[in-house]
Amino acid sequence: MLHIGCHLSPSNGLLSMAQTATSLGADTFQFFSRNPRGSKAKSLDETDAAAMDAYLREQCFAPILVHAPYTLNPCAEKPETMQFAELVMADDLRRCTAMRTPFYNFHPGSHVGQGEAVGIEKTAALLNRILSDETDTIVLIETMSGQGSEIGGSFEGVRAIIDRVGMQHRIGVCLDTCHVFQAGYDIVNDLDGVLTAFDRVIGLDRLHFLHLNDAKFELGAHKDRHAAIGEGTIGLDAFRRIVNHPALRELPFCLETPHEALDEYAAEIALLREMTE
Ligand code: FE
Ligand code: FE
Numbered sequence: 600m601l602h603i604g605c606h607l608s609p610s611n612g613l614l615s616m617a618q619t620a621t622s623l624g625a626d627t628f629q630f631f632s633r634n635p636r637g638s639k640a641k642s643l644d645e646t647d648a649a650a651m652d653a654y655l656r657e658q659c660f661a662p663i664l665v666h667a668p669y670t671l672n673p674c675a676e677k678p679e680t681m682q683f684a685e686l687v688m689a690d691d692l693r694r695c696t697a698m699r700t701p702f703y704n705f706h707p708g709s710h711v712g713q714g715e716a717v718g719i720e721k722t723a724a725l726l727n728r729i730l731s732d733e734t735d736t737i738v739l740i741e742t743m744s745g746q747g748s749e750i751g752g753s754f755e756g757v758r759a760i761i762d763r764v765g766m767q768h769r770i771g772v773c774l775d776t777c778h779v780f781q782a783g784y785d786i787v788n789d790l791d792g793v794l795t796a797f798d799r800v801i802g803l804d805r806l807h808f809l810h811l812n813d814a815k816f817e818l819g820a821h822k823d824r825h826a827a828i829g830e831g832t833i834g835l836d837a838f839r840r841i842v843n844h845p846a847l848r849e850l851p852f853c854l855e856t857p858h859e860a861l862d863e864y865a866a867e868i869a870l871l872r873e874m875t876e
């Protein structure tokens with residue numbers, strides 16, 4: 600069975616969010632650890648967290664994903680900006696442990712003129728300061744589109760971060776279909792070739808999650824603009840091959856497509872479930 604869900608808001612509580620996922624036909628989902636633009640996190644309601652955890656088990660959910668705020672820059676030039684990213688991510692990991700969420704996804708940052716090598720060193724150093732065996736949560740590096748001075752826009756860049764992490768069992772990857780396509784990996788015409796490259800450079804055993812998004816721009820545009828499934832440059836046929844691919848089909852997929860209403864996600868989830876063979 601395809602494991603699929605969408606990005607949801609925890610504003611009505613964690614258990615309620617998981618119940619919403621069920622109502623949409625989802626068996627996984629993703630949510631922001633805190634306001635995606637700001638730093639303030641509501642204090643964790645432990646009763647609600649335990650209720651969500653029990654519900655997810657009882658309903659046989661696939662693993663879910665917590666997403667770091669996308670405004671953090673883990674390789675910023677300014678020490679204050681980097682320290683802020685570190686504080687937020689360390690706190691998020693404590694929250695993930697309390698919520699028993701298995702995966703925490705983040706964007707590896709933008710080097711803004713410092714050069715990719717410095718960005719990679721700084722991101723890895725930050726990870727080395729926050730990873731510990733006090734948490735079971737695995738931190739996922741998201742594959743990026745390479746927009747501006749983003750690092751993580753190539754498999755080699757992601758691998759270079761992983762290589763510098765001490766706690767190898769605490770680090771993995773989340774592949775975003777829109778990002779890799781706009782980074783120049785042709786998942787439309789050569790999905791097998793892209794996955795072979797991923798396996799050779801990073802290792803498919805590091806891949807724990809996928810973000811399923813169509814793209815607004817063409818292959819290699821280095822823009823980060825998502826489109827609804829089937830309404831972008833990736834297209835339905837490619838998504839059919841992605842969700843059925845033997846190397847991917849058991850993994851959880853999460854939609855981050857631009858929709859206003861939840862029923863549009865329900866429709867997209869149903870469409871993708873119909874496509875699975
Ligand atoms: Fe992301
Ligand atoms: Fe994403």
Ligand code: ZN
Pocket residue numbers: 775777778823824825
């Ligand atoms: Zn994106």
